[in-house]
Every structure is written in structure tokens, then in C-alpha cells.
Amino acid sequence: SSDDGRELATLTLPNAAILSMATNPVSDAIAFGLRDSTVRVWNPMTSEPLVILRGNLDGVRHVSWNNDGTLLAATSPESTRLFDWPARTNPVVLKSQYGTVRELVWSSDGKSLGACTEHLDVWQRDQNALQRSVVLGSGGIEQTFGPSVSWCEKSHTVATRRELTKLVLLDDQTGELRLEIPHDCTKLRSVAFNADGTRLVTSNYRSTTA
Numbered sequence: 001s002s003d004d005g006r007e008l009a010t011l012t013l014p015n016a017a018i019l020s021m022a023t024n025p026v027s028d029a030i031a032f033g034l035r036d037s038t039v040r041v042w043n044p045m046t047s048e049p050l051v052i053l054r055g056n057l058d059g060v061r062h063v064s065w066n067n068d069g070t071l072l073a074a075t076s077p078e079s080t081r082l083f084d085w086p087a088r089t090n091p092v093v094l095k096s097q098y099g100t101v102r103e104l105v106w107s108s109d110g111k112s113l114g115a116c117t118e119h120l121d122v123w124q125r126d127q128n129a130l131q132r133s134v135v136l137g138s139g140g141i142e143q144t145f146g147p148s149v150s151w152c153e154k155s156h157t158v159a160t161r162r163e164l165t166k167l168v169l170l171d172d173q174t175g176e177l178r179l180e181i182p183h184d185c186t187k188l189r190s191v192a193f194n195a196d197g198t199r200l201v202t203s204n205y206r207s208t209t210a
Contacts, residue, residue, distance in 0.1 A: 009044045020062045024085070026069040033060030039074045039083070055081055055091055062103050066110035071125065073113055075101040080115055082125070092128045096121055105151040108195065116149050120158055120172060134175040148190060152197035159191045159200055167191060167202060 016036035023030050029050060032040045039053040039060055056076035063074045065085075072083045077100045081091040096117055103116040112131065115121040122131045150159045151172065158170045167181040192201050 009047045011042050011044060011047060013040060019059055022063045022065050022072075024065050024069040024072075025067060029069075029085070031063045031065070031072055031074075033063040033074055035059045037076065039063060039072070041072075051088060053081075053083055053088065053091075055093075061101070064104040064106060066106045066113075066125075067108060068110055071110070073104045073106075075104055075115065077101075080104065080113075082113070082128070094121075094123055094128070094130075097133065103149050105149055107151065107153040109153075112153065114149075114151050114158075114172075116160075120151070120175075122172070132173070134172060150191045150193045150200070152193045155197050157193075157197070159193065161191065167200075 013032060013034070016034040018032050019035055020033035021030065028043050028045050030042050030044055032042070034040060037054070037056045037059055039056070041050045041053070042048065043050055053072075053074065056074055056079070058077045060074050060076050063072065065072055070085055072085050074081050074083070080094040080096070080101055082094065083091045094115065096115055098117040098119045098121070101115045101117055105114040105116065106112070107114070111125050113123045113125060115123065118135065120134045122133070123129065124131045148161045151157075153172065156172045157178065158172050160168060160170070162168045162180070168177060169179040169181075170176065171178055190203050193199070194201070
């Protein structure tokens, strides 16, 4: 509980490593991406599994809900799948042209999905079509830890790590470098824009800054 820190539930998943996790923004559902290539959605309040989603291959590297909790994206090395929620109809399969997708980032309106390799592939949800693919500057996206990418479509800016000690801001239309911010010697772990894109939060192994 965020009110008093009490543990509300313990979820026991099958004997497979959890590679990613995401909470539904409008319900109690939690999605887990597992090394056994399944996505398992649980209700933490009842400690009961809701559904097992299949179709991904070679482990589910990242899962992410859109802003209204009606779409769940799950990516594995060969493709990204979009599942309607809670209908769970046959998923839409999105294939990257540039290798393994490491991270997924939704636009704030939930209408576009960014799939991050060394490029940012932007998919339009209403057409399930690739809108653009942008090379994000020299060096691409750091792929060693997550979440290492944050996207603010209002300002057309992508923030990501570079070489674990730098924070770079890139144009999401052209991929051009807008700003490079040196970080201290401690490894930079994750980045996140706030809701309106006016502030960027970073964290490393020892501290958080905004």
C-alpha cells in the first residue's frame, strides 16, 4: 500500500524469470513478461491470475500499457504484439526493421507506440502502421538497463542515456541531437519526462535528480 507501506499481496509465478512488469493505469491488473515467452496478467488484490497471453517468442523483454489501459504491448526479439484489454482478441503483430526491440514507450494520448532499437519506430495505433523510423543520433539507444528511454511527443523530444554517463535529448522527427548533458561518474540508470514534458527525472545507482 502506498499509504502505509503494508504488503498487500505476494504473487507466485511459474518457474520462469520475470523480465518486465507494468501496472494497468486504470485497474488493478499487473502484466508480467516472462522468459518462457508468455505474458501473464494478475490481479494483485486477489492474488489470482487473470489471463496468459501467448504468441511472443524467445522471452518477453518489455511490457507496457497505454494511457487508458485498453492496450497492452509486449515485445520479444522477433516482434511486438498489441493485445486489446480486456477483450484479448487476436493481437496485432508489429515487426521492427532494425533488430531487437528493447523498450516500448507510449505517447501520452495512447495513440502512438514507440518501439526502441537503435531507432525509434513510431506506430500509429488506429492504422497499425509504421508512421516513421528515426535514427536517434550517433550511438542509438543505450540498451543495457531499463527504462532508459522517455518520449515527449508534445515537444518532439526523446531522452535517453548514452555511454551510461551522459543524458542526450534528441529530436523525434529527425533524430538530431538537441542537447547533451554530462552526468556524474555514477552510472545513469533511467530517465522519465513528467506528464507535460516540462521536467525530466533521472536516476542512477545512488540518487535521483530532476
